[in-house]
Every structure is written in structure tokens, then in C-alpha cells.
Amino acid sequence: MADSTHAIPAGTRRAGTRPGPVRVRRARGDTLVAAVAAAFTLAQLLLVRTAMGLGWDESIYVSQVSAHAPAAYFSAPRARGVSLLVAPVASWSSSTVLLRVYLAVLSGLALYLALRVWRHMFGSGVLALAGALFASLWVTLFYGPQAMPNYWVAIGALACAGCFPRARTDPRDHAALWGLAGGAALMALMRPMDAVWAVLPLLVLALLERHGKPIAALLAGLAAGSAEWVIEAFVGYGGLLQRLSDGSAIQGGLGWHFAVADQLRSLGGRALCRPCTGAQPNPAVTAWWYVLPLLALLGLVLAVRARRTPPTLIALACAATAAFPYLFLIGYAAPRFLLPAYVLLALPAADALVHLVRAPNGGWRRLAVSLVALGLAGHLAVQYAVLAHTVHRTTADRRVWSGTAATLHGLGVRPPCLLAGEEAIPIAFYTGCGSASTSGPNTNSTPAAIEQAARRLPVAALTTADGTPPAYARTWPSHRYGDLRLYVAPRARESSGL
Known part of the structure; x- marks a missing residue:
């Protein structure tokens, strides 16, 4: 009875009673997804060596916030999201192991949270399998603990598409609106143009259906995430259009390029396929690339x-x-570029696999x-x-x-110092030096400026073993190390007592 002293108010539960079956199933589903995310983190720590040094792009992103070396030149296409992401560790520690562990844990937590967004639309088994399919890709495991933006664009895309x-x-679902804004902001903070491509179907659908709040949330997220990039365009790159133009030029000129074959070549473990030549990997290596969209x-x-x-349909549209x-507008490939598409395709693919094993009866099910x-x-x-080979190399x-x-x-090249030439950017970070380039996409100096710097601090010019040194370094003593020849300015040698 409504007026009984034993009546239980709506939305409450008497102490000692069991939770409802829906809540129990949801808790079990969350546990299953959490287990997949935890396994993903553990796999990164075990299979991708935490002591693996920073890569070329990583050294640029980390140098922006690290006290270990001067900030490397930040070219037009780059955004500072990764630098902000690693700042809690890189700003006070130069430990690569600590940074890898931090990113592995963070990437696992992010995968769990992004998958949970979909729990009202897919069953826990589907979500766990989708997470496992995505997390088991060598490219996901390889880049999860790295200071690179593409994995985080994938997480933002997954969250956005799930909240929409x-x-x-x-x-009136404010959590979904905040999720839309947050996912869009995360993507834009990492790679602004990738964010626009990923949310394009959501914006179009919201406009067609005249859903004002989702549009506002998406645009607010894009604006918040890309604000720093846009402001920096006017402050340091000659304006927004100039930065976009420079970014396009650095990427080889955006236009019609059929890069599908290039993406397939990169699946054999090539971090960057540019120029993308050579034979295709073994069909066993690329088979999943064909199967995933078919299952989706x-x-x-x-x-x-x-x-x-x-x-x-929303997941597939955003994946496309x-x-x-990256399939049709740039003339090179890297496997990490398609991580957002892979994570979105994993959801319907997992749904299909679950159906395939549950739908048949009797002997057909066992088969x-x-x-x-x-x-x-x-x-x-x-x-x-592929992962083991890639990590080893x-x-x-x-x-x-x-x-x-x-x-x-x-040889006396110690901080404060300057490196120029072949592979100068990553080696400069390892050395604790600044880097200078007089040509190419990272141009930030001139031969005269480097020559002048050599009069007041240690400077070295790096070339390939049989390469020709720049004019300013032709009289400098040279030393061979591996495939490089190191031309060291006399001042550095004098400071080392050589």
C-alpha cells in the first residue's frame, strides 16, 4: 500500500535485498570490459619494451615539455596534444621506462572508458570482444605506450560516436553531450584535421535532423581542442590558411592519391612508408585488413x-x-593513421562474430x-x-x-650544444642538444646561423657515411659511427681536450 510504513520509496532498495538483474548484468559487463582493458595494458608492458627509446616524432613532442633537451622545431601539421599528455611525467623525469608505463596504463584506462559509452547499445560480450579485437592489433599495442597522437584520436572517435x-x-542526456564535446576536444587537441574528418558524419546527421544540442556540443569540443593550434597558426605560422597550406605541403600535397596499396605495405611493421615501395607483405599478414570491414x-x-x-551505421560512417x-588524399602511409577506423569497425565486427557463434544450433554451432x-x-x-619483429627492429x-x-x-658535444644534418632531431634529443635544419619540412635555421653558433657552443653536423658535409663543416674533423659520419666543430673538440 502506498501509505504503508513498510513501503519502499521509488529508486531505493531495502538493505539486504539483491540488486536487480539489469544492474548485475551491467556490473558483470563492466568487469569483462575492464578485464580486456587491463589485459591490453599488461600486454603493452610485456610485449613492447618499456626501455625502447623515443622515436623521431616522439622526441619532438616530448622535447616541448622536457627539461632534458631544448624544444625541437614544431612543424605546421603538428598539434600539442601529445605534449600536454606526457607533461605530467616528461616535465620532471627523463625516464623512458616511466613514460612508457604511464602511457600504457593511461591507454588501457581510456579504452575502458570509451567502450563503456556503448554499453546501452551493445552487449558486454560484444564490447569486450570489440576491445580485444582492437587491442590485439600489433599497431595498437605498438603505439599505445608511445607519445604519438593517433591512438588518442581513435579513443576520442570511439567516445564521440558512442555518445552521439x-x-x-x-x-536532455547531459552526460552524452559532455561526452560528445570531450571526445571531439580530445581528437582536435591531438590532430585537428583528423577530428573534423571523424565527426563529419555526426555533424551532417545532426544538421539534417536539426538536433541543435549535439551540433553545439561537437562544435564546442572541436573549438576547445583546436583553439591553441589556431592561435599558434596566427602567432607563429603566418595565419590559419598559411599553416594549413604548409601542413599540406609537408604531407606531400593533399590531393587524390590512391594509398590503399601503401597501407597494405605498411602492415608488415613499417612505421612510416614514405616512399612506399617494395613488395606487399605475406597475405597472412594482411588478411585481417580485408576481413575486418567484411565482418563490420x-x-x-x-x-x-x-x-x-x-x-x-554511425560507427561505420565515422570509420569511413x-x-x-589516409586512403585517398595523401601519397604515403603509416599503419597508425587508420587506428580510429579500426576501433570503430571493431564494434560491428565483434557483433557479427558473436552472432556467428550464437545463432546456429547443434553441430553447426560447434563448427x-x-x-x-x-x-x-x-x-x-x-x-x-609482426609486433615482435617491429619492436626488435x-x-x-x-x-x-x-x-x-x-x-x-x-667528442665534447654536450649541452648546451647544437646538431644539424642527418637524423639530427632525434639524436639531438638523446644528446641533450638543440637541432637545426636548413632545408626540408623542419627548416628552422641557416648555414650562417649554424656556423656562428659553432663559435660559441659545441656543434656537430651529421651526414651519411658517404655523404658530403655542408660547406661550413668541410674543415671540421670527422668521425665514423655506424652509418653516420659526425663532423664536430673544433670548439667542441677543444672543450673535450681532444
Whole structure:
């Protein structure tokens, strides 16, 4: 009875009673997704060496906030989101191990939170499998603990696409609106143009349906995330249009380029395929690249039949627009470029796989389970093989940079100092020096300025072993290290007592 002293107010639960089945299922689902995210973090720490030195791009991003070396030149396409991301560690510690652990933990937590956004649209098994499919890709594991922007664009895209259906159906869902704004801001903070491509279907759909609040949330997020990049364009790059033009030129000129074959070549473990020549990897390495979109399309068919089309269609549309510029507008490839597309395709693909193992009855179900399990086992084996090869090669390459830095220290090139020439940017970071370039996309100096700097601080010019030194360094003593020849200004040698 309503007036009974034993009546329980709506929304409350008597102490000692069991929670409702929906709440129990949701808690179990969260635990399953959390387990996948935790496994992802653990796999990064075990399979990607935490002591692996910083890469070329990483050294640029980290140098902006690190006290270890002067800030490297920041070219037009780059945004400072990664620098802000690593600042809590890099601003006070030069430990690469600590930075890798921090990023691995953060990337696992971010994957968990982004997947949870979809829990009202997909079952916990689908979400956990989607997370596992994405997290098991070698490119995801490799870049999760790295100071690079693409993984974080993927997380922002996943969160944005998941919040949009909720904001679209219930404009009063403030959590969804904040999620839209936050996801868009995260992407724009990392790579502004990637953010625009990723949210394009959401903006178009919201405009067509005249949903004002989702539009406002997306635009507010894009504006907040890209504000620093836009302001910096006017302060240091000659204006927004000039920065966009410079960025396009650095990327080889944006225009029609069929880069699908280039992306396939990069799947064998090439961090950057530019120029992208050579043979295609073994078909076993690239098979998943064909299977993933096919499974995603099957997931769409199943969603249409089950009359739950919008979430799946939104994920596919955002995946398509996020991938489009990297498949058709630039003339080179890197596997990390397509991470946003992969994570969005993983949702309908996982939905299709779950359907394949649950739908049949009797012996057909056992066959389906066996085939899917066999396929996933083969997928994991291939991904691990590529990852192990890539980590081994990358670690060896970065040890060479570290060895070059140690050699330069022995030759008297110690901070404050300046490096120019071949691979000067990453080696300068390892050495603790500034870097200078007189040509190419990172031009920030002139030969005269470098020559003048050599009169007051240690300077070295780096060339390939058989390369010609710049005019200002032709009389400098040279030393061979690996595939490089190091031309060291006399002042540095004098300071070292050589």
C-alpha cells in the first residue's frame, strides 16, 4: 500500500535485498570490459619494451615539455596534444621506462572508458570482444605506450560516436553531450584535421535532423581542442590558411592519391612508408585488413534485421570518413593513421562474430565456434609475430641513436650544444642538444646561423657515411659511427681536450 510504513520509496532498495538483474548484468559487463582493458595494458608492458627509446616524432613532442633537451622545431601539421599528455611525467623525469608505463596504463584506462559509452547499445560480450579485437592489433599495442597522437584520436572517435546516438535520441542526456564535446576536444587537441574528418558524419546527421544540442556540443569540443593550434597558426605560422597550406605541403600535397596499396605495405611493421615501395607483405599478414570491414558490414546487416541500425551505421560512417584522407588524399602511409577506423569497425565486427557463434544450433554451432576460434588464434599469432619483429627492429634502431649520442658526448658535444644534418632531431634529443635544419619540412635555421653558433657552443653536423658535409663543416674533423659520419666543430673538440 502506498501509505504503508513498510513501503519502499521509488529508486531505493531495502538493505539486504539483491540488486536487480539489469544492474548485475551491467556490473558483470563492466568487469569483462575492464578485464580486456587491463589485459591490453599488461600486454603493452610485456610485449613492447618499456626501455625502447623515443622515436623521431616522439622526441619532438616530448622535447616541448622536457627539461632534458631544448624544444625541437614544431612543424605546421603538428598539434600539442601529445605534449600536454606526457607533461605530467616528461616535465620532471627523463625516464623512458616511466613514460612508457604511464602511457600504457593511461591507454588501457581510456579504452575502458570509451567502450563503456556503448554499453546501452551493445552487449558486454560484444564490447569486450570489440576491445580485444582492437587491442590485439600489433599497431595498437605498438603505439599505445608511445607519445604519438593517433591512438588518442581513435579513443576520442570511439567516445564521440558512442555518445552521439544517445544525444540524438535524448537531448536532455547531459552526460552524452559532455561526452560528445570531450571526445571531439580530445581528437582536435591531438590532430585537428583528423577530428573534423571523424565527426563529419555526426555533424551532417545532426544538421539534417536539426538536433541543435549535439551540433553545439561537437562544435564546442572541436573549438576547445583546436583553439591553441589556431592561435599558434596566427602567432607563429603566418595565419590559419598559411599553416594549413604548409601542413599540406609537408604531407606531400593533399590531393587524390590512391594509398590503399601503401597501407597494405605498411602492415608488415613499417612505421612510416614514405616512399612506399617494395613488395606487399605475406597475405597472412594482411588478411585481417580485408576481413575486418567484411565482418563490420555483416554486423550492419544484422543490425538492420534487428532494427537497431543507428549505432552500427554511425560507427561505420565515422570509420569511413576517418580513413578516407589516409586512403585517398595523401601519397604515403603509416599503419597508425587508420587506428580510429579500426576501433570503430571493431564494434560491428565483434557483433557479427558473436552472432556467428550464437545463432546456429547443434553441430553447426560447434563448427562455427571452432572456425571463429581458429581464425582468432591465427589472427593473434600473426599480430604477435609482426609486433615482435617491429619492436626488435625499432629498439635496435633507437639504440643506435643512443650510441651516437654517447659518441658525441665523448667528442665534447654536450649541452648546451647544437646538431644539424642527418637524423639530427632525434639524436639531438638523446644528446641533450638543440637541432637545426636548413632545408626540408623542419627548416628552422641557416648555414650562417649554424656556423656562428659553432663559435660559441659545441656543434656537430651529421651526414651519411658517404655523404658530403655542408660547406661550413668541410674543415671540421670527422668521425665514423655506424652509418653516420659526425663532423664536430673544433670548439667542441677543444672543450673535450681532444
